Amino acid sequence: MDLLFTVLTILVALEHLGIMALEIWGQPERQAKVFGMPLRFVQQPHARIALANQGIYNGMLGLALLGNLWLLAGQPQHLAIALLLLFIVVVALFGSLTAKHEIFWLQGCPALVTLLVLLIFEL
Template sequence: MEILSKILVGMVALEHLYILYLEMFAWETKGKEVFKGSLAPELFKPTKTLAANQGLYNGFLAAGLIWTFFITDHHWAFYIAVFFLTCVLVAGIYGAVTASRKIFFVQALPAIVALIVLHIR
């Protein structure tokens, strides 16, 4: 279970690195494809700075999750992983309620699964 929990934490971290990329560097290109339907096409250019700010926060979430792989104390790594996965979960639930239900399945659900596996290892 420990290996599975690390894989799941890593997958959530990679997802947030991808979101960082989309929102900070590819908002008007790939981001427009990924988020079509959520935002009118003409709004991508004027919201580029806002999206980059959101992307930076997603990068912080990824960094926190990646940090857990370098912590040698298993208890400390567990608590840091729980903290950052819970942050991802809260952000995913908030996004699902305020923006799109799809966010729950893309962001919150993987965090929930990782948290469950983390707790049963």
């Protein structure tokens, strides 16, 4: 099961790095479509800055997940990754309640499945 946990963790990390790229470097038209926001809003300088800041958070979550896989082992690794996955689930729940309902299914579910695999098979 350790391989399954590792693969799922890498997929969640890559998803967050992809979200980061879209939030920081994405074209406004693409951002508006993906995030369900009006194009005129996404084109505003303050919205661009807010998206980029949000992108940094997503990127750091992705890098932290990958870093924990690489730098830690055993129970310390599992605890650190479980905490990060729990953060993602909570943020996705909040985002689906306040911004766009699909956020939980797209971001929260992969993290929740990975967390459940960890809790059921690894801890």
